Amino acid sequence: MGAELKPTEQEDKKIKVQYQGGSSDAVYGLGLIGAWVYYIGRAKTFQEGVVGFFKGLFWPAFMVYELLKLLNEGEKH
Numbered sequence: 001m002g003a004e005l006k007p008t009e010q011e012d013k014k015i016k017v018q019y020q021g022g023s024s025d026a027v028y029g030l031g032l033i034g035a036w037v038y039y040i041g042r043a044k045t046f047q048e049g050v051v052g053f054f055k056g057l058f059w060p061a062f063m064v065y066e067l068l069k070l071l072n073e074g075e076k077h
Helices: 007-012 022-041 046-057 059-076
Strands: none
16 A cells, blocks of 8 residues: 555654643642642641642542541431
């Protein structure tokens, strides 16, 4: 078929991948900073500060868990 490329033509073709989704990264980044300020600011010991650092990284998981728990309680009533 005529659509096949010759080996020299294949080397000239470059695939360019563009990442488009920066707005969600910015929202997560602001949430991350806010969570760190909240959790680390409330820490009274170094160990609580370390735990607060990791809680700040995983705050979306905590939020989704609590939301699903709340929705599950609503179904029981």
